[in-house]
Amino acid sequence: MTADLQSPAFTDNNAAREAMEAVLWPNGPECPRCVSTERIGKMAAKSARPGLYYCGQCKRQFSVTVGTIFERSHIKLHKWFQAAHLMASSKKGISAHQLHRTLKVTYKTAWFMEHRLREAMRELHPDTPLGGKGKTIEMDETFVGGLEKNKHRSKRQHQGTGGAGKEAVYSLVERGGNVRSHHVPAVNTDNLRPIIEAQIDGATVVYTDEGGASKKLGRLFEKHDSVNHSLGEYVRGPVHTNTIEGYFSILKRGINGVYHHVSQQHLKRYLAEFDFRYNERAALGVDDKARADRLIRGIVGKRLMYKDSSLAST
């Protein structure tokens, strides 16, 4: 990663733009308005901004960043590029303070960039149900944040409320597949049932621990089983929640160790960040560069909205 940061795309605006073009337009420039790849010309005049193209179809100019946050933010592209690579490759995340020092931008700018990148990660979340026939999902809750002195209380003591200022997170993870995490006001069947019904295919095998809400919700599925952690039972054949516990341990090390203060208002974005890295993990064959490229595509993907509205108005 350190060596990779020597790439011109991390230090030079034009090189970053060209790197983005390579990621977004593997088959050559594409007009973001009419999606045409034909009759596209490069604006060659000396006075033209580098990276500007002309679409002969809709007779307008565009660039790889037109209509995206990259264009609107006034932050140099190579800084965005570096931020996306750092966030995509840091297992526990990267604090806005660290990013501020690394990119030599203000803390406020670093904070803004991180949240925009998290939003892009959120956009990348598919909303089709997880699981299916022959698939296994583990689901469980955890609590994050809160005051340091209360961090060592067990989740059972909070009785599903996330007491002591902690926020409740409920996650579903498909073994060998994706995770989806949700910030919920409290862990109870009323809050969780709509999430679970929308996000887990009914034919899935679901494993939980004996926690009240999880066990009740597990019964919505044809095949459900649970292990009783309070009786010291953690694994019974295939029945365990080790996958989700592993995910929670990364999440908590990041939220507690790197981000320190995660406000209630922004927690959903932090969850999207950890979910994104897990879903694009090395074990599934995704390396640091591929993960960062996907994030860049996610940001530019937001242009779709812009594209649709511009088409509707003409």
Ligand SMILES: [Zn+2]
């Ligand atoms: Zn066009």
